[in-house]
Amino acid sequence: SVLVAGSANLDFVVRAAHVPEPGETVLGRDFDTFPGGKGANQAVACARAGGAATSMLVALGDDAFAAPLEASLRDAGVTLDIVRAGQPTGVAFVCLSDSAENAITVAPGANGALRPEHLPSLTGVTHLLLQLETPLPSVEAWARAARAADVAVVLNAAPAQTLPKSLLAHCDLLIVNEGELTALTGIEGDIAAALDALDVPRVVVTLGARGCCARMDGQQLLQPAFTIAALDTTGAGDTFCGTLVAALSRGLPFAAALRRASAASALACTQLGAQTGVPTYDEVERLLAE
Ligand code: ADP
Numbered sequence: 001s002v003l004v005a006g007s008a009n010l011d012f013v014v015r016a017a018h019v020p021e022p023g024e025t026v027l028g029r030d031f032d033t034f035p036g037g038k039g040a041n042q043a044v045a046c047a048r049a050g051g052a053a054t055s056m057l058v059a060l061g062d063d064a065f066a067a068p069l070e071a072s073l074r075d076a077g078v079t080l081d082i083v084r085a086g087q088p089t090g091v092a093f094v095c096l097s098d099s100a101e102n103a104i105t106v107a108p109g110a111n112g113a114l115r116p117e118h119l120p121s122l123t124g125v126t127h128l129l130l131q132l133e134t135p136l137p138s139v140e141a142w143a144r145a146a147r148a149a150d151v152a153v154v155l156n157a158a159p160a161q162t163l164p165k166s167l168l169a170h171c172d173l174l175i176v177n178e179g180e181l182t183a184l185t186g187i188e189g190d191i192a193a194a195l196d197a198l199d200v201p202r203v204v205v206t207l208g209a210r211g212c213c214a215r216m217d218g219q220q221l222l223q224p225a226f227t228i229a230a231l232d233t234t235g236a237g238d239t240f241c242g243t244l245v246a247a248l249s250r251g252l253p254f255a256a257a258l259r260r261a262s263a264a265s266a267l268a269c270t271q272l273g274a275q276t277g278v279p280t281y282d283e284v285e286r287l288l289a290e
Pocket of ligand 1: 177178205206207208209211212225226227228230233234235236237238240261262263265266269
């Protein structure tokens, strides 16, 4: 099974003609709330990908924003281990422009309360999936505990930042986008060199509409993107991560898992909302069969 330890946020999304400049007020149009947070998005994607039992360690507040987050995870079939943090549920304020630019402010709230000792039992867990929206010392302690228990550690190193070697040393698979790869390595414009610079057995870099590129041991793999009409790319990376880990947990070869993750993340771009846009297993099968 897969255990995700990570963040959950309620996304407050307003669509507007453009993203406001500092000091500017923009009159937006429709407003909606969506369950989000990288950890929760990836848990939903992993569960919906089918085949892998998925559980999540998540911290929520005692407020009205917790309920929709909990419901979305449970509806997708994720088993929850909830820490009640005594802090507000995490929220994100998202302005989404007509040219698909966004500006996002996150108040992590309860997510900041996740501690090393909150990690549940790893019995039966094959893969631990982590991101960087929870405190770094906790992420590192969880990775260390998983490694010690022979659980594969997958880190989506997002949002972009530099990381201590001590954390990377416990990772079996790293998933990053181009900006995150540059932040981690300091190498810009040479993806192969940047992939080689990371001392992790397997690294995947996602390249948006250009697909993804991976290095496993000394070998490079390329997976082109599936062609779709993109409406909202929020959560594409999260769908990619959750789907990839679900496939690996089921025992799929790495190249086949990459292809499946690409198909699911392409479909996620055709729907609004990070979790609501995650396709089902059947939808992914249909695109893979085309
Ligand atoms: P992030 O959202 O983390 O920045 P990317 O933009 O690289 O991540 O997208 C992750 C994956 O989602 C890509 O590797 C690709 O498979 C898929 N994807 C993203 N944008 C598109 C697109 N416009 N068309 C098809 N697939 C896409």
